[in-house]
Amino acid sequence: MFMKTALDQADLARIWDTSQSLISKICLKWCPRWGDKSRLHMRLQKLPMHFFEASQPEGFKERYHTIPATETDGKDLRMENIRKDNLGKRLQNSSKYGMASLRWIAWSIPGTGLTTLVTDLFAARISECEIVRLHSQWLIIFPPDTSRLVDRGFAFCTEFYPNLNIAFVPAFMRGRTQMFPIEIINARRMSQDRYTCECVFSRVAQHKMLKGILRYELSHDCPVNCLTIIICLTFIRYEHIQYATDAAHCGHFAAQLMQPMIQPAGWQEFIDESCNNSKYPKPLDLKQVCHAQHMHSTCTSCATHAQYMHVMRNTCTVHARHNDTCMYMYRLSKSSKGRRTRTR
Numbered sequence: 001m002f003m004k005t006a007l008d009q010a011d012l013a014r015i016w017d018t019s020q021s022l023i024s025k026i027c028l029k030w031c032p033r034w035g036d037k038s039r040l041h042m043r044l045q046k047l048p049m050h051f052f053e054a055s056q057p058e059g060f061k062e063r064y065h066t067i068p069a070t071e072t073d074g075k076d077l078r079m080e081n082i083r084k085d086n087l088g089k090r091l092q093n094s095s096k097y098g099m100a101s102l103r104w105i106a107w108s109i110p111g112t113g114l115t116t117l118v119t120d121l122f123a124a125r126i127s128e129c130e131i132v133r134l135h136s137q138w139l140i141i142f143p144p145d146t147s148r149l150v151d152r153g154f155a156f157c158t159e160f161y162p163n164l165n166i167a168f169v170p171a172f173m174r175g176r177t178q179m180f181p182i183e184i185i186n187a188r189r190m191s192q193d194r195y196t197c198e199c200v201f202s203r204v205a206q207h208k209m210l211k212g213i214l215r216y217e218l219s220h221d222c223p224v225n226c227l228t229i230i231i232c233l234t235f236i237r238y239e240h241i242q243y244a245t246d247a248a249h250c251g252h253f254a255a256q257l258m259q260p261m262i263q264p265a266g267w268q269e270f271i272d273e274s275c276n277n278s279k280y281p282k283p284l285d286l287k288q289v290c291h292a293q294h295m296h297s298t299c300t301s302c303a304t305h306a307q308y309m310h311v312m313r314n315t316c317t318v319h320a321r322h323n324d325t326c327m328y329m330y331r332l333s334k335s336s337k338g339r340r341t342r343t344r
Helices: 009-015 020-041 049-054 060-064 086-091 128-134 181-193 195-204 242-256 267-274 286-295 302-312 317-338
Strands: 067-079 101-108 115-118 146-149 166-168 228-230 235-237
Touching (some): 009 020, 049 067, 060 181, 067 195, 067 242, 101 128
Parallel strands (some): 067 146, 146 166
């Protein structure tokens, strides 16, 4: 609820009628747990080739003459400026928004929008190509002879992929005054095919903590002077940005459970097979199970018999009479224990 609604901890304390310190302890304890569990599903180690083949929409393989294995895209999350640290303020400046931002990259499967890899949040001064280079060891999950659909920010990142997956990039002007007609047609088609990676981030933004401008108290969990600055890599990574990073991974994990944006080939057959109840065993009839267990057992105590009589009172008159007898004997024994014996 804290990551989904982005409410202040004081508001959550008023809603649940408790102290703000307790809400803070709960968030500090459970947000990393949700983030760690979601991170396990967002950083896959190995994917077989037939997985990419089965998830392809119709016409993708014929159009690109290869199997597009991934769509790579980045997202900038705007946040409040850091006024206490001038270096951190400069390194957070985003070229997209012109203000302090955080940046992360997601690799999703074309068509379905399933996310395979998600990075942590970095200061937005680092380029998208540099983030790909830092995570080049992850990219071995994309098999050889597969391709990727990217925009111009990831056009020159093929060398960072261990299997050298080729990139399909829409045509851009790049100093020209006019594009060829075939370039316009191909660029439009590629942009239509990779719109699903944009929809992935829109689904992730349903966690309102990742929407709009991130407040300082939601992104930082320790003083600013505890920033981890790595000058040799010319970027800054905030190890203490806990809530925002956990919310990003939880948002991607929640997006995995949504329906595919472009249904892959054979999707309807998969749904029909999954929803076929004939291959699953029928649910147990609890009333018949209790009746069978009771008929093969003996009533040794009133408590055991009362449990069975809750189900069998309307169907078994013999046991009902026995239950009345047991209750009468139980009350009689209780009344005899309460009497005082008089000694002469």
